[in-house]
Amino acid sequence: MTLLRLENVAIDVDRDGQTRRLVHDASFELDRGETLAIVGESGSGKSLSALAVMGLLADGLRQAEGVIEFEGRDLSAMSPKQINQLRGSEISMIFQEPMTSLNPVRSIEHQLTEGMRLKMGLSRRGARARALELLQEVGISDPAQRLRQYPHQLSGGMRQRVMIAIALSCNPKLILADEPTTALDVTIQAQILALTAKLCRDHDVGLVLITHNLGIVARYARNVAVMYAGRVIEKASARDLYRAPKHPYTRGLLDSVPRLDLPRDRPLSPIAGAPPDPMEELTGCRFHPRCPKATDRCIAEVPAIHDVERHQVACWHPNLAQKNAREAVA
């Protein structure tokens, strides 16, 4: 059953009397208990899409078009109050910066239990008991003492574990994890990701894993959506995507990830140039200024996302990318 479905979601920003589109036609879906990875550079619109699902877009940003459905219910048609009821209890979110995402002046106990007391109607004692269990489940030792502590007394990895415990606390059906490991040490990153994925599997929670690191998603996500400059440019199963990327951008991303199965002295090939300024108009495919395969058509017309083999790709020349990827691997 489809848990979350985004269809042609567009997000606009109003600034200085001008309206600019930051996310165009974002579409993806997720089944219950599944994991979907959304991959892209900073500014590609992946976090915005997640915040739109939560109804937490910042001031000046708004969902301009499209449908966001959670269990068949249209979130964009709901009142702010109705969405607020879903937040925390059915959909929760893990944020990027564990160092600043917890309130510095409230105890861990307060931050972990307030949601459960409100959403599940637990008593102070009941919420505390469940908080102890949750902390244990996310791998925090001496939970009773941790509950009394404040965020500044915990390390980054520990805080992110607390965030995971908070996200899980009210038995949600969907967790949106927005680059949950970016701010952490490399050794901790793998632990936190594995923990998040395992807990979501155990509790049958759908997980949207937002990341800029294509290298880490293969282990955890069944499906991957790649975003570039506000558009979903390729969707496929993780396996197909790695084996044969169709979009030149996806290919570029894969080439810029260090791999253990290739010779160490093989230089990484970064994608030349930088993503376009979202405030700037750009015709055609938004990747064309950086694309080695760009033709006149790419400059003139926006490629719609369409099926190519088992992928969905927004590119006029999808097979070129694939061919080159094979060459690179061989």
Next chain:
Amino acid sequence: MTSYMLRRLIGSVIVMWAVATLVFFMLRLVPGDPIAAMLADAGGPDEIAAMKAQLGLDRSVFVQYGIWFANMFQGDLGNSIYGSRVPVSQIITEAFPRTISLSLLAFFIAMVIAVPAGILSATRRNTMTDNTVSLFAFLGLSMPDFWLAILLIIIFAANLQWLPAIGYTPIDESLWQWFRHLILPAIAIGTAFSAIIARMIRSSLLEVLNSDYMRTARSKGLTPRMLMFGHALPNAMIPVITVIGIAFALLISGAVVVENVFAIKGLGRVLIEGILNRDYPVVQGAVLVVSAIFVFSNLIVDLLYGLIDPRIRLN
């Protein structure tokens, strides 16, 4: 915590000593002298000399300082040298409750207005509500307190005759009369303070509301009330408390002026009369008490920090 408190107390005593010493010597640098003020050209040189000897003013300034200082440690602040020779401690005991109750009432009224105004203005940024609050804040800041005091007297005491224009009733005599006498001066003093605090709460809240942890709190689907009072306000109040500590000085100095408008014989009135009469011991005693109020309110602010912010809680 105990050692911190001890350090703070010792620091406070040093500050008060420095203030007392400074005032002692500065007073004696002020042109004019108490004998001239008292005798008003009536006495000849012999009377002046006799009076000086009687008051101990013929000795060197440093000896006078030593005597005053030694006496102070025994709780003796000396006697007024102008007129009736009333003990300074008695004058202060009478004046202190008036100034303190005036300042505290002003503080209380100011906070009751400033906190909701600041919250409203931050949560409804750039709306009519916000602009209205800002307008009143600027008005409150721009109006001199003595002028506002006179305005209030004209409206509420002279024209409407709802409240007394002058005087004071101790709180233990009649709470209602106490309140009726102090409400106008408290508003006059508290308005500027309230404006400062409301502006401060607004800007501090705006920053906090944009923070990552507020986004986390919103993602939990908390009620607006939980978001404001459970998460935003405790953080926003940290810088506000600093400003409150500093702005408390404004309240006290406001009290000094406004007490004179409302003819309330508080510390401000005592201080001004003392200075006009060159009544050295009275001025010294009053300044000592005022500095004690400052030091004490700053101590409270520091302790509040620890209470509100676990990061600076001291073990």
